[in-house]
Amino acid sequence: MKQAIYNIGVEDTMRIIGGKWKPIILCHLKHGIMRTGELRRAIPNITQKMLTQQLRELEDDGIINRKVYSQIPPKVEYSLTDYGESLNKILEDLCVWGEKDIERRKQKGENIILLNKEDVSADPLPYAD
Amino acid sequence: MKQAIYNIGVEDTMRIIGGKWKPIILCHLKHGIMRTGELRRAIPNITQKMLTQQLRELEDDGIINRKVYSQIPPKVEYSLTDYGESLNKILEDLCVWGEKDIERRKQKGENIILLNKEDVSADPLPYAD
DNA sequence: TACAGTAGGTACTAAAAAGTACCTGTAAAA
């Protein structure tokens, strides 16, 4: 049995939600159930390999559920577990802070683009203009 | 001028506070001003090189202040900028979630150790027994 | 005099993370 030693709690949190793809995957899943292909399309640039790999790790850590339908072609749904939902507020805060930071940097003249704002993508307000 | 493109805000946040050492450094600095040596002692295992490197990046991103006293031997103090303070709640949440997660895993029989709990280390309650 | 403490820097190496390319197998659509 291998032992894990942490100095402070944030190390464990980052082990679980850190990395290039996990926070992105989780920020999508906090809106609800998604199929593999939906996730792949929602996260441009992620490869099938990285997507599967990260999903497996999140599953192993008890953060997400993997529901496999025994049918052909295959259908697999991913969603946050109840425990994973306890990360929702943190994930939301991380998204919002980043959106504001990007806005701030833009104002400073940095050439930086944000494709999907959290709330905009969730609620496009089609008639607002 | 190089361009940065993000799909969702959390990518930018993680660019700034992610990695092995940055969240740890920030979780220490949110308690107040610290000198280089204090940080090095507070974060066992970090090397001088990584500490300096991460501090420079955080400084470049406007998260921390670096105050150099022109004296010998040198004295340098690090602290969160006002902007950096806007991360305090997130950092606190990340620490607390991790502490609870470690507790949860311990209960499940995992061999896992947390050396410094956020509140305990900040307020040792010397007469409480 | 030799060493510890102060706060770094730099070149090189090791390890971890991510990416590329190519594979499975079935069903439905072009």
Added chain:
DNA sequence: TTTTACAGGTACTTTTTAGTACCTACTGTA
């Protein structure tokens, strides 16, 4: 009949991140 979509897997390579070792320069202490 070939292609696409579905949800993967695996071997290998590249990139990124982190670590090691050794350097500066000055002061105070043993």
